[in-house]
Amino acid sequence: MKGKQVHQNEETGQHLSQHCVHIVEEIPAIFWMTSIDWTAIHYVSPGFEGIWGISLPMLISDPISWMGHILFIDYDRVLAAVRKSIQGKRTVVEYRIKRPDGSIRWILDRGFPIHDSQGRLCHTVRLSEDITDRKKAEGQLHASLCEKEILLQETHHRFKNHLQIVSSLLNLQAGRVSDEMALHSFRATQNCIHEKLSQAEGKDAFLNFAEYVSDLMAGLQFAWGEADSPRVKLKLDLVPVWLTVHSAIPLGLLVNELVSNCYKHAFPGGREGEIQVDLKLDGGKRCLVRIRDNGVGFPNNLDLRTTSSLGLKLVRRLVKQLEGVMEIQSQQGTQVSITIPAGEGNGHG
Numbered sequence: 001m002k003g004k005q006v007h008q009n010e011e012t013g014q015h016l017s018q019h020c021v022h023i024v025e026e027i028p029a030i031f032w033m034t035s036i037d038w039t040a041i042h043y044v045s046p047g048f049e050g051i052w053g054i055s056l057p058m059l060i061s062d063p064i065s066w067m068g069h070i071l072f073i074d075y076d077r078v079l080a081a082v083r084k085s086i087q088g089k090r091t092v093v094e095y096r097i098k099r100p101d102g103s104i105r106w107i108l109d110r111g112f113p114i115h116d117s118q119g120r121l122c123h124t125v126r127l128s129e130d131i132t133d134r135k136k137a138e139g140q141l142h143a144s145l146c147e148k149e150i151l152l153q154e155t156h157h158r159f160k161n162h163l164q165i166v167s168s169l170l171n172l173q174a175g176r177v178s179d180e181m182a183l184h185s186f187r188a189t190q191n192c193i194h195e196k197l198s199q200a201e202g203k204d205a206f207l208n209f210a211e212y213v214s215d216l217m218a219g220l221q222f223a224w225g226e227a228d229s230p231r232v233k234l235k236l237d238l239v240p241v242w243l244t245v246h247s248a249i250p251l252g253l254l255v256n257e258l259v260s261n262c263y264k265h266a267f268p269g270g271r272e273g274e275i276q277v278d279l280k281l282d283g284g285k286r287c288l289v290r291i292r293d294n295g296v297g298f299p300n301n302l303d304l305r306t307t308s309s310l311g312l313k314l315v316r317r318l319v320k321q322l323e324g325v326m327e328i329q330s331q332q333g334t335q336v337s338i339t340i341p342a343g344e345g346n347g348h349g
Helices: 018-024 048-052 056-061 065-069 072-086 132-174 180-201 209-223 245-266 310-321
Strands: 030-034 041-044 091-098 104-115 121-130 206-208 232-238 242-244 273-282 286-293 325-329 334-341
Touching (some): 048 065, 048 104, 065 091, 072 104, 104 132, 206 209, 206 245, 209 232, 209 273, 242 245, 245 286, 310 325
Antiparallel strands (some): 104 121, 206 242, 273 286, 325 334
16 A cells, blocks of 8 residues: 555455555545544545645544644534534535645545444545635636626716716706707607616616717707707717717717807807717727817817816816827817727627
8 A cells, every 4th residue: 555554454454445445545535534533544545645734654643633734714614524424424514724834725525424234333434625726716706706796886886977977967958948848858858868878777788879879969959949940950970889888978978068069159149050970980990979060160279188178178088088089170160070999889789
């Protein structure tokens, strides 16, 4: 037995043939034959030294020394298994041991009662398996799931915050509407926008941004009194683009702010004009939003990069949040183009 006769006594020979001994010495788990209370060791396979880090002669000289390596936090579980073993029951227990080098190992221990010819309990056969790698993998999986749960909660939190911002902006626009019928229509459109955002939250957080923009523009037309006989015509050229709520809401805020600026500043003194809103998809990888008008344009001395305008500050901040690029041209009106990553939602729906 590879020089390990010290851990096989005469009684053991009655239960294990030499052939069986060779088999158990080759399996990765430790094979034990112990007394019913697990404290007297009749046989243990040589793999014990590699897992526990203590020698077999030391174990044989002190049969309960292996228990001294069990972490205190797990000790009660092992004692509970010992009590069940004494009662002749099968046992399964996981516990940690601390090796002499300070490293920690996880052990899965299975115990099976052995009876003699008279039906009396005489031994316990045990298999002890090193499950440290499995426990590490489980820990990493748990950490990953926790991280995803936190990310999901954060996304949900941001969604609610963005929804509140959208609601506040729409309410500000509604304050401009004096006609009761127009206000009713605007509120209906506002509710439709809220419904789309809420539904998107339960649909893998994707929504059709073209539909969202269309509803949003209808709301702005009502808000600026341009729904029935518009002085400023609003034209839309929107292709279906699926965006996550995380991208769609700030991009919707951008469109809302830019189109509102067109209504507010581009056509002073009752001037007629046109606003065009385009939504394009570039090869499924980039989403392009373009807002242009044929109004008076920006003043020549205005530096769009440093202006203190709250609206333009908001626009720049939202573009940065979306990891996008913005281009502004002010010739024969104003044109603002915003390009952002389209994400993986396209082809979604």
